[in-house]
Amino acid sequence: MSSPTADHDSAEVLDDIFETLAELAPEIRDSLPGRRTKSDEVNPSGETRMEADAYADELLEEALGGIDGVGWYASEEQAEPIDHGEGVSVALDPLDGSSNLKPNSPMGTIIAVYDGELPAGGDDLLAAGFVLFGPILTMVVARDGRLTESVVENGEIDVIDDDVTIPEEPTVYGMGGRVPDWTEGFAAFIDEIEDEYKLRYGGSMVADVNQVLTYGGIFSYPALQSAPNGKLRLAFEGIPMAYIIECAGGVSSDGTQSILDVEATDLHQRVPVHLGNEELIDRVEAHLADE
Known part of the structure; x- marks a missing residue:
């Protein structure tokens, strides 16, 4: 980090x-x-x-x-x-x-x-x-x-x-994008976890990420079939929220690596975003790798 x-x-x-x-x-x-x-x-x-x-x-x-x-x-x-x-x-x-x-x-x-x-x-x-x-x-x-x-x-x-940490036992998940537009791997990940965790998604990244900071879990705005880089902007949303989560002891990922390691090439560049407990980030990356 x-x-x-x-x-x-x-x-x-x-x-x-x-x-x-x-x-x-x-x-x-x-x-x-x-x-x-x-x-x-x-x-x-x-x-x-x-x-x-x-x-x-x-x-x-x-x-x-x-x-x-x-x-x-x-x-x-x-x-x-x-x-x-x-x-x-x-x-x-x-x-x-x-x-x-x-x-x-x-x-x-x-x-x-x-x-x-x-x-x-x-x-x-x-x-x-x-x-x-x-x-x-x-x-x-x-x-x-x-x-x-x-x-x-x-x-x-x-x-x-003065030292916020993400709870070790995750309880919530939230995800953006239309379900028919999800990739096969991400859809499989949600199918796997939806019976384990409570859905919390409200359409504001700030509020949804704060749910994860408060209760532990994962927030995702994934790569979509129609938008391989997702919706969220690297400079304005991806990097700052990744740093916030990582400072709290969580993990960020664009599907393969920390969002903090993504090369910035354009001001309005988009990036897939997965933020939360390490266990859940590992699981979503594994499903995405199987696509």
């Missing part, structure tokens, strides 16, 4: 980034009721943007880009990174699970901080985290190989667990 240690200056920049994210989180959450409709725009992946996507992206770009030491801002909503000078690169999914706005289900924000310009791989990752807009506003941060969970109240960070 990649667990880079930032120098003193970078550590201060990381502090500023996550403190700013916490300050903005209540504002993003409070803005959601009035932005539940689709806009006329599509993002670089061809998905229709919600008004809330655009608002969160603009708010985060202005605030994070204004931090001394942040050089580039990139998001799922922008075709190219935005130059803010010298420093680290921040890559965000500003509003993960925005399709959950209509049914009023959980969603979140995912952030990755890279040393250098984008695209960047797991070896370049300095830290990662997510905010979960659930009944409680929480933030998880992975730095220096350690995972911390905090409650965010009035923009302030209140640490509730």
Whole structure:
């Protein structure tokens, strides 16, 4: 697992980034009721943007880009990174699970901080985290190989667990993609485990991965017959969530290797994602290898 240690200056920049994210989180959450409709725009992946996507992206770009030491801002909503000078690169999914706005289900924000310009791989990752807009506003941060969970109240960070670890006895599973579009190996894996574990899937990666962190298990958005690289973006979702899970003692995989070892070649590159307890990752990789 990649667990880079930032120098003193970078550590201060990381502090500023996550403190700013916490300050903005209540504002993003409070803005959601009035932005539940689709806009006329599509993002670089061809998905229709919600008004809330655009608002969160603009708010985060202005605030994070204004931090001394942040050089580039990139998001799922922008075709190219935005130059803010010298420093680290921040890559965000500003509003993960925005399709959950209509049914009023959980969603979140995912952030990755890279040393250098984008695209960047797991070896370049300095830290990662997510905010979960659930009944409680929480933030998880992975730095220096350690995972911390905090409650965010009035923009302030209140640490509730400074060493989050995935439970050893897994109990839940969640998976994306349409069942007819699954590959033979992945379908066989789900057939094998569905009687052993409880299904937990809500359409927001932040919420679904947090289920795995809380209860142990596996989250997958696999390679599909129609999309061999899956749906999720390497820079914005795959790498940061892989680092979060690995810092908690879990394992990540693209089907054959750690997601942190996947070569980054494009800003909006997609990757199959499997995150969770080592036992379950081993089992899904074995089924995929038999295809």
